[in-house]
Amino acid sequence: MRISPLYRRPSWQRFFSGMAVGGAISWVIFLYIYGVWQDRHIYTIKKQADDIRELNNDILIWQQEYKEINKRNIEQLTVQKINIKITNSGKLNLDTLSVFETEESVKDDISMMLAKDIETVYKSKELIKKIIENKVVKINNKRYKLHVQEIVFYTTLSIQLEIDYDS
Template sequence: MRVPQISKKKNWQIFLSGVTIGGCISWLIFIYMFGVLQEEQTNIIERQKADITDLKSHISIWQEEFKKLNKKNQEMLTVQKVEVKITNFDRYKIEDSHSIFEVEEMIKEDLNVLLAKDLNTVYQNKDLIKKTIENKTVKINDKRYNVKVKEIYFFTKVQIYLELRLAT
């Protein structure tokens, strides 16, 4: 069997030219649609990049503001509570915890002026606070004791640890 000649059959020529032209047209339509979709995707990506950049700059601005506010608030901290503890009362065999409590409360009352004061101011006056406490002579069970400051911690709660010494 042999293949018929194309030049003699017009139907075949029309068919093949139609397939070729249809393929070219469909290819052009495909390229156009693909280009339009890709352009839309590119525009979306560009908008998202711009949004991300904008949001990152907003985040950095907010973070800087929060850092400044935190720093400012930390500088403006005030004393909320004063806590006094006597650590060596068992050395002098003082078993009366009520007397120890009264001495701690008495010293705490003297230091109530520190409440609601700026933490920086209180820290700067720590030597004055220390001398105020150490000049006290307390009486427990008919014995007189001097108070010595062992440690002082400053934050919103001022913690003072004291030692008792026999008064001479």
């Protein structure tokens, strides 16, 4: 096997040495460009990972707030408490203990309305009224009848009653 005599000509020597130097320079440029490109992508990926982590945290916070708001809305849309008030007890000279016991007895009679939604309670307002007005209360050996003066439907069911002698 024989090597061609082209290695002795200076023009070919310059050509081959130029190819070697050009290859080395182009390799260095390629490595530089590839390294810069990789740095940019690594930075972008890290930034996106941080954004995803923050957005996931925001989603968790929003979901917790959403659940709390739903829970509050459910509580607000149901009857939580019943208030009964007899307005004219002073007119009949009734003692406060008897009035309190009467209010508690009425509250016990309509306690089935607790934890019901307001719409259902509103639809059964006539039933509530009849339950209260058909009740005869015995205080100090006298019979009294209750009359509904006002009913307010909200998370607290407020009822104002008047008490009169039973005829």
